[in-house]
Amino acid sequence: MSQIDSLPPLREVIARHGLSAKKQLGQNFLLDLNLTARIARTAGPLTGVTVIEVGPGPGGLTRALLAEGARKVIAIERDERALPALAEIAAAYPGRLDIISGDAMTTDYAALADGPTRIVANLPYNIGTELLVGWLTADPWPPFFQSLTLMFQREVAERIVAKPGDDQYGRLGVLCGWRTEARIAFNVGRENFTPPPNVTSAVVHLVPKPVAADIRVRDVEAITRAAFGQRRKMVRQSLKSTSVPVDKLLAAAGLRGDERAETLPVEAFLAMAKALRD
Incomplete structure (x- = not known):
C-alpha cells in the first residue's frame, strides 16, 4: 500500500x-x-x-x-x-x-x-x-x-x-x-x-450517449416492466399487461410475438416504448 x-x-x-x-x-x-x-x-x-x-x-x-x-x-x-x-x-x-x-x-x-x-x-x-x-x-x-x-x-x-x-x-x-x-x-x-x-x-x-427526444423514460419502464415481468413467456403474452393492443407494439418493433424478452435488442424496447406513447 x-x-x-x-x-x-x-x-x-x-x-x-x-x-x-x-x-x-x-x-x-x-x-x-x-x-x-x-x-x-x-x-x-x-x-x-x-x-x-x-x-x-x-x-x-x-x-x-x-x-x-x-x-x-x-x-x-x-x-x-x-x-x-x-x-x-x-x-x-x-x-x-x-x-x-x-x-x-x-x-x-x-x-x-x-x-x-x-x-x-x-x-x-x-x-x-x-x-x-x-x-x-x-x-x-x-x-x-x-x-x-x-x-x-x-x-x-x-x-x-x-x-x-x-x-x-x-x-x-x-x-x-x-x-x-x-x-x-x-x-x-x-x-x-x-x-x-x-x-x-x-x-x-x-x-x-445521445438518445432520441421522442422516447420517454416512463414508457421504456412500462414496456420493460411488462416484458421482463414474465420473462419466460413469449412477448405476445407478457405485453398484454400494458393495456395497449399487443399487435401494435409488435409491429412497431418488427417482432413476431413468439420471442422472449431476454432475446430482444434494446432498439426493440425503444420502438415499443415509442408506440406506447403514440
Whole structure:
C-alpha cells in the first residue's frame, strides 16, 4: 500500500475516529490506496473536473480523487462519525473538498454540478442500484454528469453491461444500454474490503450517449416492466399487461410475438416504448 499524500494510513484514521463499518449503512471500506487510485484513474483525467462522491467513509477514494488532480470533490456522507476524518482531508487540500452531511437518496445532484462533473463512488451496496437508476432516468438528457465510475457487487455489474441473450439481461441492462456506453473496468476481491463482503465487487464505467427526444423514460419502464415481468413467456403474452393492443407494439418493433424478452435488442424496447406513447 503506497502513500499518495502526507495524511496518515487509513487503518490509523479508522482506529482514531472509531469508524467501524456499519452493516445497516452498507459500509465496506477500501483501505488500499493503490486500489482507490486505480478507481480514480478509471474516471479519466480529473484536472479541472468536479467529482461527486457518495459514501466516502474514512476518505480513501476521496484522497485518491484529490491526488489525481480533481479541481473539487463534493463528498456526501450520511455517517456523522466520518465527518472529522473527512475534515482532516479537507484541511490537507484547502478549498478542494466540500463535505455534505446528508442522505444520498435525497440529494439534488444536478444542483451540485459545477462545470465538468463526474460521479465516482464506492457505493453502499444497499442503495447502489437505486442511485444508478435515478441518475440514468434523469431529464433532461444528456445529463449534468460526464460519466459514472461506480463500485457494485459483481452480480449487479453484470446486469448493467448485459446484452440480449445473456442470463443477466433485464430491465437494468436495457436502461443502461439505451442511455450509456457501459463497461466493467475491473473486479475487486472481497479481501480488499474491511469488513470483507460476501461477494466479489466490480468497478463499472458508464458514459452517457445521445438518445432520441421522442422516447420517454416512463414508457421504456412500462414496456420493460411488462416484458421482463414474465420473462419466460413469449412477448405476445407478457405485453398484454400494458393495456395497449399487443399487435401494435409488435409491429412497431418488427417482432413476431413468439420471442422472449431476454432475446430482444434494446432498439426493440425503444420502438415499443415509442408506440406506447403514440
